[in-house]
Amino acid sequence: MSKTHYITEEGLQKLRQELEYLKSVERPEISRQIAEARDKGDLSENAEYDAAKDAQGLLEMRISKLESMVANARVIDESKIDLSKIQILSKVKLKNLATKKIMEYTLVAETEANLKENKLSVGTPIAKALMGHKKGETVDVNIPAGKLKLEILDISI
16 A cells, blocks of 8 residues: 655646656657667667666656655645644744754655755654754754754744
8 A cells, every 4th residue: 555645736746847848858768778788789788778677667666756756745725734733834033052053944745855955854854853843842853963952933824
């Protein structure tokens, strides 16, 4: 049974675009490379053929994964997000109580995570620890480098 992927409309569009690109551009290119390598003769000693077949296998695996993700995607309606507690798509303002540093993150699906844009995957230790907590609460987070103590300053969209 496949896992449901909660995602934004924008994230779903990106997945669909990547899937379309892989099917319409990458797949024909690899097929062409395989045919070209096959035309060179003995396949048992043809490194180009082996490399193209390996690339084809990886591409088909990626296509299959993307198709599964798109098929099992559930678009999150931002208008129905409860701002009283942290959940996926919540924008959270946090204060690291040890360093007094203020941080802001938006909790997103794993496929949309991007730290440069302050988009934190819900699968990370920080996001997992924050889920369900409310503004004003202090949360202890176990990370590989030790423990963090974070205060939730604000929750928004």
